[in-house]
Amino acid sequence: MFIEIDGYPVYYETIGKGVPVLCIHGYGVDHRIMKNTVESVIKETDYAYSRIYIDLPGMGQSAVNPNIINADDMLSVLMKFIRKVIKKQHFLIIGNSYGGYLSNGINFKMAGCVDGMFFFCPVIIADSEKRKLPVHQHILLETINPGDHKKEFQEFLNTNVIITKKNWQRYLDELVTGKAVADTDFKERYFNDGYSFSFERELLETRHNCPMTVIVGRQDSTVGYDDAYNLVKDNEFGNFILLNEAGHNLQIDQAKLFNAHLLHFFKIHQ
Numbered sequence: 686m687f688i689e690i691d692g693y694p695v696y697y698e699t700i701g702k703g704v705p706v707l708c709i710h711g712y713g714v715d716h717r718i719m720k721n722t723v724e725s726v727i728k729e730t731d732y733a734y735s736r737i738y739i740d741l742p743g744m745g746q747s748a749v750n751p752n753i754i755n756a757d758d759m760l761s762v763l764m765k766f767i768r769k770v771i772k773k774q775h776f777l778i779i780g781n782s783y784g785g786y787l788s789n790g791i792n793f794k795m796a797g798c799v800d801g802m803f804f805f806c807p808v809i810i811a812d813s814e815k816r817k818l819p820v821h822q823h824i825l826l827e828t829i830n831p832g833d834h835k836k837e838f839q840e841f842l843n844t845n846v847i848i849t850k851k852n853w854q855r856y857l858d859e860l861v862t863g864k865a866v867a868d869t870d871f872k873e874r875y876f877n878d879g880y881s882f883s884f885e886r887e888l889l890e891t892r893h894n895c896p897m898t899v900i901v902g903r904q905d906s907t908v909g910y911d912d913a914y915n916l917v918k919d920n921e922f923g924n925f926i927l928l929n930e931a932g933h934n935l936q937i938d939q940a941k942l943f944n945a946h947l948l949h950f951f952k953i954h955q
Contacts, residue, residue, distance in 0.1 A: 697740065703735050704777060708779045708780075711781045712872070715740045716863075718781065719784075723736055790882055790888065805900045818905075818906050825848045841856045893919070899923070900946055904932045906932070926946055
């Protein structure tokens with residue numbers, strides 16, 4: 686369904702009833718990466734959660750909003766979305782990659798409204814040159830013929846560690862499909878000119894008290910894992926999980942372990 690925010694349609698899907706869970710995808714993809722990941726876990730339970738999957742403006746089915754110049758503007762749209770859809774209810778957030786960065790901003794600006802956060806492979810520092818990044822590696826377990834998707838397959842090799850046909854198909858279904866429908870002009874302009882918050886330094890120095898689970902990959906050469914520890918090191922309600930043989934798409938590389946931690950997050954907040 687669509688909802689108008691500042692005069693521009695934003696697409697989202699809601700599944701289930703109960704405690705609202707806002708799921709925010711990473712940069713340049715769409716809600717399908719979050720929907721497929723979260724629903725594969727929650728469908729095995731009888732937990733009462735209302736899962737809200739949003740397409741960020743300019744991605745998926747959401748229209749480009751020309752008023753969004755930078756991350757502060759994107760955050761403003763997300764907060765307006767929350768006020769219209771979730772209203773005054775407290776809620777949980779699940780954020781992946783850049784969705785984790787935006788989620789962190791939501792918690793910073795809407796303190797007291799967020800009852801728990803689950804981040805996987807979150808962006809902590811917008812400027813990639815300032816991140817602490819490990820060397821990427823991949824483990825080729827099966828030979829794959831990418832066919833017409835040679836470019837996408839190289840991206841798969843650059844972000845995933847466990848290379849199997851099953852993981853490649855999931856990458857195609859959850860990431861490549863989303864990338865194909867993103868607005869390229871908006872995506873490039875925003876990334877080059879406005880990817881970071883104006884208050885990022887303050888955000889990095891903030892002590893987090895919100896219950897939080899952060900799960901990262903040891904071989905994630907996109908956002909790394911070291912910077913993410915700052916989210917939980919002074920948080921008495923924080924959990925930090927570092928998975929080996931896992932890259933930026935660790936929910937694919939280590940699906941069973943990831944699913945177990947996400948299930949635990951749902952269990953403790955039920």
